[in-house]
Amino acid sequence: MKTILMTAALCGLALSTPAQAADNDIDALKAEAAGIVKTFAQELQGELLTAMKAAGPASAISVCNEKAPAIAAAHEAASGWSVARSSHKLRNTDNAPDAYTAAVIADFVAREEAGEVAKSLSQAEIVEEDGQRVFRFVKAIPTGQPCLNCHGGDDVKPEVVAKLAELYPDDAARGFTVDRMRGVFTLSKVLSE
Ligand code: HEC
Numbered sequence: 041m042k043t044i045l046m047t048a049a050l051c052g053l054a055l056s057t058p059a060q061a062a063d064n065d066i067d068a069l070k071a072e073a074a075g076i077v078k079t080f081a082q083e084l085q086g087e088l089l090t091a092m093k094a095a096g097p098a099s100a101i102s103v104c105n106e107k108a109p110a111i112a113a114a115h116e117a118a119s120g121w122s123v124a125r126s127s128h129k130l131r132n133t134d135n136a137p138d139a140y141t142a143a144v145i146a147d148f149v150a151r152e153e154a155g156e157v158a159k160s161l162s163q164a165e166i167v168e169e170d171g172q173r174v175f176r177f178v179k180a181i182p183t184g185q186p187c188l189n190c191h192g193g194d195d196v197k198p199e200v201v202a203k204l205a206e207l208y209p210d211d212a213a214r215g216f217t218v219d220r221m222r223g224v225f226t227l228s229k230v231l232s233e
Pocket residue numbers: 084085088097098100101104105108125126127129130131132133135181182183184186187188189190191213222223224
């Protein structure tokens with residue numbers, strides 16, 4: 041269980057959800073989504089450091105790569121929320137954005153270029169998708185110092201570069217610097233009528 045929790049945090053999946061918000065209350069939905077994101081972000085920072093300290097970044101990569109999909113499936117079945125990470129510069133193409141998220145990411149990239157800081161970028165709204173009302177929440181993820189071990193530029197260690205090349209031959213998630221938008225959390229919840 042400890043391994044699963046650690047892996048979940050490392051790979052960006054929240055396992056616990058707060059009390060469910062009423063379906064029409066956008067402020068409550070926003071708070072619920074922000075809570076999921078916050079739990080995740082805090083755990084990620086803490087667990088990443090622990091995992092890397094214990095075995096180094098190259099080993100932390102394989103834990104993430106092998107266990108993430110199963111945990112994602114279990115989490116989504118249990119919570120009623122879809123929780124994912126995506127990016128304009130993808131490492132794993134399985135994390136490619138849907139059309140909605142892609143449009144928001146493009147907007148965030150433009151706003152960041154225009155001078156807004158990544159940590160302030162988020163969007164929440166209710167949209168219609170396939171005849172259903174869906175709450176969507178997208179929040180930018182700023183790059184932190186520990187992230188540079190695996191998403192930085194020339195300073196990424198050779199053994200990490202080698203492992204990434206093996207697992208992600210099309211890796212585009214390199215060359216980031218602190219505070220720049222690394223990607224987004226994208227959450228959605230289908231609302232009852
Ligand atoms: C130990 C290496 C490592 C560290 C450190 C790391 N990541 Fe990653 N990151 C990965 C790997 C591996 C993937 C691909 C995971 C997968 O296969 O879904 C990934 C994927 C992502 C994604 C999903 C989008 C994509 O490109 O596939 C985001 C967003 C992300 N990382 C953000 C961060 C942030 C923010 C930090 C710092 C808090 C961070 N990462 C630290 C290895 C790392």
